Amino acid sequence: MNSPINVNGKKYRRSERPVVVVCIDGGDPEYLQKFLADGVLPNLRRFIQEGYATVATGSMPSFTCPNNMSIITGVPTAKHGISGNFYLDTNTWEPVVMTGPELLRGETILAGFAKAGAGVVSITAKDKLRRQLGKGLDVSQGHISFSSECADRCTLAENGINNVLEYVGMAKPDMYSMELSLFVLEAGIRLLKERRPNLMYLSLTDFVQHKWAPEEEEARQFYQKLDDAFGRLAQEDIVLGLIADHGMSDKSNDEGEPNVIWLQDILDAEFGAGETTVVCPITDAFVAHHGALGSFVRVWSKGNINVRTIVDRIAAVEGIDLSLDKITACRLFDLPEDREADVVVISQKNVCIGSSAGLHDLTGLKGHRLRTHGGVTECKVPFILNRPLNAEYRNHVACSDIKSYQIFDYAINGTL
Amino acid sequence: MNSPINVNGKKYRRSERPVVVVCIDGGDPEYLQKFLADGVLPNLRRFIQEGYATVATGSMPSFTCPNNMSIITGVPTAKHGISGNFYLDTNTWEPVVMTGPELLRGETILAGFAKAGAGVVSITAKDKLRRQLGKGLDVSQGHISFSSECADRCTLAENGINNVLEYVGMAKPDMYSMELSLFVLEAGIRLLKERRPNLMYLSLTDFVQHKWAPEEEEARQFYQKLDDAFGRLAQEDIVLGLIADHGMSDKSNDEGEPNVIWLQDILDAEFGAGETTVVCPITDAFVAHHGALGSFVRVWSKGNINVRTIVDRIAAVEGIDLSLDKITACRLFDLPEDREADVVVISQKNVCIGSSAGLHDLTGLKGHRLRTHGGVTECKVPFILNRPLNAEYRNHVACSDIKSYQIFDYAINGTL
Numbered sequence: 001m002n003s004p005i006n007v008n009g010k011k012y013r014r015s016e017r018p019v020v021v022v023c024i025d026g027g028d029p030e031y032l033q034k035f036l037a038d039g040v041l042p043n044l045r046r047f048i049q050e051g052y053a054t055v056a057t058g059s060m061p062s063f064t065c066p067n068n069m070s071i072i073t074g075v076p077t078a079k080h081g082i083s084g085n086f087y088l089d090t091n092t093w094e095p096v097v098m099t100g101p102e103l104l105r106g107e108t109i110l111a112g113f114a115k116a117g118a119g120v121v122s123i124t125a126k127d128k129l130r131r132q133l134g135k136g137l138d139v140s141q142g143h144i145s146f147s148s149e150c151a152d153r154c155t156l157a158e159n160g161i162n163n164v165l166e167y168v169g170m171a172k173p174d175m176y177s178m179e180l181s182l183f184v185l186e187a188g189i190r191l192l193k194e195r196r197p198n199l200m201y202l203s204l205t206d207f208v209q210h211k212w213a214p215e216e217e218e219a220r221q222f223y224q225k226l227d228d229a230f231g232r233l234a235q236e237d238i239v240l241g242l243i244a245d246h247g248m249s250d251k252s253n254d255e256g257e258p259n260v261i262w263l264q265d266i267l268d269a270e271f272g273a274g275e276t277t278v279v280c281p282i283t284d285a286f287v288a289h290h291g292a293l294g295s296f297v298r299v300w301s302k303g304n305i306n307v308r309t310i311v312d313r314i315a316a317v318e319g320i321d322l323s324l325d326k327i328t329a330c331r332l333f334d335l336p337e338d339r340e341a342d343v344v345v346i347s348q349k350n351v352c353i354g355s356s357a358g359l360h361d362l363t364g365l366k367g368h369r370l371r372t373h374g375g376v377t378e379c380k381v382p383f384i385l386n387r388p389l390n391a392e393y394r395n396h397v398a399c400s401d402i403k404s405y406q407i408f409d410y411a412i413n414g415t416l
Numbered sequence: 417m418n419s420p421i422n423v424n425g426k427k428y429r430r431s432e433r434p435v436v437v438v439c440i441d442g443g444d445p446e447y448l449q450k451f452l453a454d455g456v457l458p459n460l461r462r463f464i465q466e467g468y469a470t471v472a473t474g475s476m477p478s479f480t481c482p483n484n485m486s487i488i489t490g491v492p493t494a495k496h497g498i499s500g501n502f503y504l505d506t507n508t509w510e511p512v513v514m515t516g517p518e519l520l521r522g523e524t525i526l527a528g529f530a531k532a533g534a535g536v537v538s539i540t541a542k543d544k545l546r547r548q549l550g551k552g553l554d555v556s557q558g559h560i561s562f563s564s565e566c567a568d569r570c571t572l573a574e575n576g577i578n579n580v581l582e583y584v585g586m587a588k589p590d591m592y593s594m595e596l597s598l599f600v601l602e603a604g605i606r607l608l609k610e611r612r613p614n615l616m617y618l619s620l621t622d623f624v625q626h627k628w629a630p631e632e633e634e635a636r637q638f639y640q641k642l643d644d645a646f647g648r649l650a651q652e653d654i655v656l657g658l659i660a661d662h663g664m665s666d667k668s669n670d671e672g673e674p675n676v677i678w679l680q681d682i683l684d685a686e687f688g689a690g691e692t693t694v695v696c697p698i699t700d701a702f703v704a705h706h707g708a709l710g711s712f713v714r715v716w717s718k719g720n721i722n723v724r725t726i727v728d729r730i731a732a733v734e735g736i737d738l739s740l741d742k743i744t745a746c747r748l749f750d751l752p753e754d755r756e757a758d759v760v761v762i763s764q765k766n767v768c769i770g771s772s773a774g775l776h777d778l779t780g781l782k783g784h785r786l787r788t789h790g791g792v793t794e795c796k797v798p799f800i801l802n803r804p805l806n807a808e809y810r811n812h813v814a815c816s817d818i819k820s821y822q823i824f825d826y827a828i829n830g831t832l
Contacts, residue, residue, distance in 0.1 A: 033815035049807060053814035054470060308728055315724075315744070322748075328731070328738075331764075348747075380817055391465060398469035399449035401796055 007112035008075050012412045014118070018192060018238045019199050019411045022185070023071060024226065024382075025064055025125070026206025026373065027244030029055055032382050034214035035223045043231035047240070047386040052415075054397070056383035058246055058404040060333035061296035061346075062373050063282055065099055067245035068129060068203055070405035072108045076334040081105040082132070084281025087339040088300050095279060098339070099128050101135035109408045110201055111136030114143050119197035123187050125149060125180045125205035133201065144191065148173055148183035178208050178222045185229035192236050209248040210371050234386045241411035243404050244381035246373045251295070251352040258362060258370040261319050261347060263297060264355040270313055271305045278355045279341065282374055291362040293352040295321075295375030298341030307342045314343065319351035321375060349377035383407060387415040423528035424491050428828045430534070434608060434654045435615050435827045438601070439487060440642065440798075441480055441541070442622025442789065443660030445471055448798050450630035451639045459647035463656070463802040468831075470813070472799035474662055474820040476749035477712035477762075478789050479698055481515055483661035484545060484619055486821035488524045492750040497521040498548070500697025503755040504716050511695060514755070515544050517551035525824045526617055527552030530559050535613035539603050541565060541596045541621035549617065560607065564589055564599035594624050594638045601645035608652050625664040626787050650802045657827035659820050660797035662789045667711070667768040674778060674786040676709060677735055677763060680771040686729055687721045694771045695757065698790055707778040709768040711737075711791030714757030723758045730759065735767035737791055765793035799823060803831040 004011040035041050036048070047053065059070040059077045061084055069082040077083050082104055086095040096103075110133070114120040120143045122133045127147040134145035139160030146159040152172045154164045165172055168187045173179035181204035188202045212219040234240050253259045264278040282294035299314070301307055307325055314323040322345070329344035330337045347353045352372055354360045362370075381404050389397065393414030402410075420427040451457050452464070463469065475486040475493045477500055485498040493499050498520055502511040512519075526549070530536040536559045538549045543563040550561035555576030562575040568588045570580045581588055584603045589595035597620035604618045628635040650656050669675045680694040698710035715730070717723055723741055730739040738761070745760035746753045763769045768788050770776045778786075797820050805813065809830030818826075 029815040036811045036815065045811070048814045049810055053810070055813070055815065055817050308731075312724055312728065315741075322744075325731075331737075382814055384814060394465055394469070395452045395461070397471070398464045398798055398800060399445040399452065399471065401471050 005112050005116045007109050008073055008079065008106045010074050010409060012109065012113070012409070015198070015239060015412050018196055018236070019241070019408070020188065020192065020233055020238050021071070021201050021241040021243065021407055021411055022230070023068060023201070023203040024242060024244045025181070025204045026209030026246060026248045027382060028209060028247035028249070028378070029380060029382050030247070031209070031214045031219060031223055035220060040220065040224055041227040043227045043234065044384070047230070047234070047242070047384050051387050052385040052389045054383050054402055055380050056243070056402040056404040056406070058244070058379040058381045060335070060376065060379055061281065061294070062246035062375060062378040063294065063296070064206070064245050065129070065132070067404065069104060069132060071243060071245070071407060072110055072133060072201060073106050074109055074405055074408055075106060076403070076405065078330065078334045078336050079106060081336045081339060083335050083339050084298070085283055086279065086281055087298070088277060088279055088341065090300060093277070099132060101132050104132055104135055108133070108135055110199060113199045114138065114141065118199055119143065119195065121188070121191050121197045121200040123148070123184045123201070124203040125184050129203060133203065148180050148187065149175060151183060176207050178218070178225070180207065181205050182225055182229065185226070185233070189229065189232050192233065192238065206248065211368055213250060213369075213371065239411045239415050240386040241407045242382065242384040243407040247378035247380060248371050248373050249349050249378055250369055250371050251293070251350055252369040256369050258291070258293060258365070259319065259351045260293060261317055261351060261353045262355070262357045263299070263314070263345065263353050265357060266317060267299065267310070267313070271310075275302050275305050276300065276310060277302070280353070280355055282372070291360045291364060291370070293354050293360060293370060294372050295347040295352050295378065297345050297353045297355070299343040299345060301342045310343050314345055319348050320345065321348045321377070322346040346375045349375065385411060385415055389414050390416050421528050421532045423525045424489055424495065424522045426490050426825060428525065428529070428825070431614070431655060431828050434612055434652070435657065435824070436604065436608065436649055436654050437487070437617050437657040437659060437823055437827055438646070439484060439617070439619040440658060440660045441597070441620045442625030442662060442664045443798060444625060444663035444665070444794070445796060445798050446663075447625070447630045447635060447639055451636060456636065456640055457643040459643045459650065460800070463646070463650070463658070463800050467803050468801040468805045470799050470818055471796050472659070472818040472820040472822070474660070474795040474797045476751070476792065476795055477697065477710070478662035478791060478794040479710065479712070480622070480661050481545065481548070483820065485520060485548060487659060487661070487823060488526055488549060488617060489522050490525055490821055490824055491522060492819070492821065494746065494750045494752050495522060497752045497755060499751050499755050500714070501699055502695065502697055503714070504693060504695055504757065506716060509693070515548060517548050520548055520551055524549070524551055526615060529615045530554065530557065534615055535559065535611065537604070537607050537613045537616040539564070539600045539617070540619040541600055545619060549619065564596050564603070565591060567599060592623055594634070594641070596623065597621050598641055598645065601642070601649070605645065605648050608649065608654065622664065627784055629666060629785075629787065655827045655831050656802040657823045658798065658800040659823040663794035663796060664787050664789050665765050665794055666785055666787050667709070667766055668785040672785050674707070674709060674781070675735065675767045677733055677767060677769045678771070678773045679713060679715070679730070679761065679769050681773060682733060683715065683726070683729070687726075691718050691721050692716065692726060693718070696769070696771055698788070707776045707780060707786070709770050709776060709786060710788050711763040711768050711794065713761050713769045713771070715759040715761060717758045726759050730761055735764050736761065737764045737793070738762040762791045765791065801827060801831055805830050806832050
């Protein structure tokens with residue numbers, strides 16, 4: 001039982017203490033910088049001073065789904081195949097949703113550990129991520145997988161746990177609230193105390209970061225509550241790994257209006273309607289708090305317009321960071337070619353990209369500045385361990401760049 | 417005398433111990449990885465285990481001159497202006513050499529410290545870098561600036577020291593030898609023991625890394641000698657910072673021949689001779705060990721060919737990593753626009769770019785595989801301190817990406 005566990009070609013040791021990884025959705029380094037400077041994060045400060053901390057490179061696009069999949073598989077997007085919330089099937093010209101487990105290639109570290117006899121818990125904020133996180137996790141064998149969004153509907157058969165609201169002692173959190181994330185952490189703390197699983201993944205949601213900048217009081221309150229929960233997790237003699245899926249940038253102009261490039265409108269005006277299709281893979285529905293606007297979109301050509309012509313037209317738009325053909329984008333960002341568009345478009349830090357102005361509902365912003373992600377400027381994330389690196393991994397960090405998808409490797413194999 | 421020293425907008429404290437920064441020219445992280453794994457670098461291992469180590473991002477292009485200037489000014493290339501060994505003056509259509517001090521913008525940290533009353537020493541391997549490193553360093557005030565290449569010709573008036581060969585106790589090293597670098601270190605150790613300057617910069621040369629891969633015995637010998645010298649430096653109760661200007665990649669094919677894109681030939685065939693000018697800013701002369709081939713070149717249009725057409729033609733060449741117009745390149749890589757070409761071209765890790773086949777002399781390779789640099793794939797470098805970070809800088813590394821040009825900042829302000 002002491003042999004290492006092999007997942008996607010990487011060996012993981014069987015840790016003596018539980019390993020808990022928390023993904024702080026949208027946890028841009030700027031929040032940490034601000035609140036550490038203000039001295040209001042005593043537990044995070046202690047981890048940083050006594051454990052290990054750096055800034056890691058996340059997967060592109062800097063969206064939730066690809067990065068959660070990279071984190072729990074330990075491999076880049078090209079390997080696990082989930083490069084966004086959907087891609088376009090060029091046979092049917094219909095978008096294919098990628099948030100289900102069936103398109104995920106390879107095994108998750110969670111499933112690998114569960115199969116090897118370890119106790120595994122996966123909790124996430126939004127239910128749409130739950131099935132992917134729980135891929136291969138047999139809850140009939142004592143493992144647990146649920147979302148705080150559907151905490152009131154958990155069953156032993158589906159989630160490995162029931163009566164979760166009562167168990168955690170919290171009311172069902174609202175879909176758009178900081179409590180949706182805090183519930184995940186409280187559930188994790190309770191399960192850790194009572195069941196002490198070997199491996200736990202707690203994935204939050206970025207409602208707060210989409211809505212509030214580091215300077216705003218609500219963001220500070222949220223981070224202080226996170227810090228408090230992290231402190232209570234760490235008290236349980238665990239290895240705690242903290243990571244984010246992506247950062248978050250203000251993408252509004254001086255008037256407070258979203259700085260949007262309406263790319264489908266530009267391409268339709270240039271090439272005619274129907275010649276190109278812009279897909280915004282940040283989300284599968286036009287959700288309220290960011291209007292489905294991000295800094296990474298995909299463009300397919302129906303076939304009449306040469307791809308290079310499209311690449312060049314987009315490159316000439318002000319606010320574009322990179323306009324790339326498929327092969328170049330896949331090479332630069334380790335993306336799966338079979339699910340990539342003809343053209344990959346990334347905007348600059350303060351700019352986002354939409355399809356057609358008429359297709360995005362921005363009323364959900366309700367006077368808030370637009371904060372979102374998806375670009376290269378949002379792919380640097382905090383990477384924090386509550387315990388120091390061991391000698392082998394101290395050598396590693398002197399010679400190799402750290403990716404966010406290595407957080408399980410470092411937490412499991414790399415700490416004292 | 418205890419007030420901080422301000423250089424280019426950054427404050428540096430007056431360190432109680434001497435601060436010595438060594439730039440390991442071409443010190444790709446792969447060398448460190450190999451020799452640490454082999455256990456043959458006891459001093460570097462101790463720094464990594466007991467001090468601080470990470471992989472930092474260097475300046476682009478990943479050449480010696482821009483990165484040395486970034487390191488000693490503490491600012492990116494866009495600020496200090498030295499973006500290669502030369503650029504094209506489009507008024508005269510003649511290349512302008514950028515290796516002199518006159519085109520360097522802003523002050524160096526060395527000069528800033530010297531003016532503030534600190535004792536400063538700058539030693540480099542090749543004399544062409546010496547004048548830039550010594551900019552603003554008044555050797556009549558007790559400061560020292562010389563190169564091992566011209567160690568036999570040092571005068572008090574020009575270098576602040578004479579009889580250097582005798583002083584160091586080594587013969588004059590050959591221009592193409594590992595001793596050219598080792599001489600720099602031995603001179604530094606002797607000066608540190610005898611004069612104990614407050615600030616010292618020791619910049620080596622990459623002859624060894626251009627010639628030998630991490631698997632080759634000569635590379636190992638060199639790194640063991642470096643490690644030995646670093647150990648003796650560290651014995652003098654100093655803060656030691658180790659950095660590299662750029663990495664190094666094998667750019668030969670399976671037959672051992674250089675994997676070259678002859679870009680001027682391609683562009684001449686496409687657009688006609690004289691319409692475009694390709695400049696290879698890796699070096700100012702076609703030196704023996706890499707034939708002036710690197711992974712970053714500049715292309716100017718005479719005016720008849722549209723820049724976007726050139727960008728597209730180059731993007732279609734196999735082996736190209738990025739083909740970018742001036743504005744995009746300057747934004748992505750923080751380059752000075754007034755010295756940038758119409759098109760910036762970067763090749764992939766295993767490929768290099770030349771001008772015309774007939775203009776490069778590759779006989780100097782003498783059967784060696786071509787190893788060179790210049791691209792994005794060679795801009796990650798080791799960043800090592802022999803002492804641990806203080807609390808403030810431990811917080812920094814949790815929230816911000818480290819650039820190689822911050823090595824003086826970290827060594828001076830960031831260590832215990």
